[in-house]
Amino acid sequence: MALVSMKQNQGELLKDFVSRFNMEALSIENFDHNVAMVAFQNALRPGPFAQSLAKTPPSTFTDILGRATKYINAEEVMQAKRAEHVEKKDKKKHPEERRRDDRREKHRPRWDSGGFTPLNAPRAEILATIEGKDYLKKPQPMKAPSDKRNRSKYCRFHRDHGHDTEECHQLKEEIQELINRGFLRSYVAKTAGEVPVMKDEKSSAVRLKRSRNVDPISFSDSDLPGYPTRNDPLVITAELGKWELRRILVDPGSSSEILYRQAFLGMGYEMTQLRAAKVPLVGFDGEAVYSEGIIQLPLTVGRGSRTSRVMLDILVADVPSAYNMILGRSGLNALRAIPSTYHMMMKFPTDRGTGEVWGDLRLARECYMASIGITKDKEAGSQKDADPPK
Structure with a gap:
């Protein structure tokens, strides 16, 4: 059973691991909850949630999912606090240091556009949002032999080692196709002027579309x-x-x-x-x-x-x-x-x-x-x- 061999990767968020584990579990025809309980606990990396399960063993696999939700919420709160801390730290920077950072930012691609529609979020975050909803085609196997891949890099889309999720060309194409079909509009970066769209298969020219100016949404006492x-x-x-x-x-x-x-x-x-x-x-x-x-x-x-x-x-x-x-x-x-x-x-x-x-x-x-x-x-x-x- 594939569940038994699963492991939470280093740096992988609990939310991402639970989603990956559930997707694997759903593909099993005769799903055994007892086996899933043992496999899940063995796959967890050391941390607060693993300690909680060891201290108070779960009664069912459903119990594990319910308790995981609480730790996922706490994990997201901590992420938000860390982001807030970084933002405050940036504000304290010397003006000249901030100008240097701004100059570097201007030359940095917006989530590696490279001919694809610029995004306002990492592709790994978008993948986590649409995973398990049948939006994405099953990825093709990686071309490089497993013994020659970089084991320090992990792709959540392929669920395998070899390259980072952000570097995955297949994922870039899948996300671009969804954008072209009218999905994922909230992840399209708001840029001035024209936004590049993926190349058409029958034409080498890159089609361009102009971003719309959207009125800001607000609420007042009159509402x-x-x-x-x-x-x-x-x-x-x-x-x-x-x-x-x-x-x-x-x-x-x-x-x-x-x-x-x-x-x-x-x-x-x-x-x-x-x-x-x-x-x-x-x-x-x-x-x-x-x-x-x-x-x-x-x-x-x-x-x-x-x-x-x-x-x-x-x-x-x-x-x-x-x-x-x-x-x-x-x-x-x-x-x-x-x-x-x-x-x-x-x-x-x-x-x-x-x-x-x-x-x-x-x-x-x-x-x-x-x-x-x-x-x-x-x-x-x-x-x-x-x-x-x-």
């Missing part, structure tokens, strides 16, 4: 609803496929879009239309539920001339929910949307200016009350199962 809010969730209505779908929870804390099975079937779709994708969805309680599959549908938000339409890969889950769908980070990034629960609205750029979607307070509170009922029913069922028969 506040005409009623008092009580920390209500942002629940909107949008067009999904050919349907107007209500009860969509806007949740930046969710990494993926989730359409609940009852709503999926109610829209006239069939389970046979799903592509296979058994992705673990971990909730706040640490309990993992696996998706039934994945489907690609267009989502349209906004009204009149100020609308935005994107294609999304949406996971379908068979769990009780007061909502029909969750709009997560990947969808918000595709729309370039900014939600505000304080203002009970979401704004996003369009060709005709800033588009707006207002939250539905009545639906939000109905969903909240229904969610409480579902939770109580679930707890009552768990208690009933735990009580010994009389």
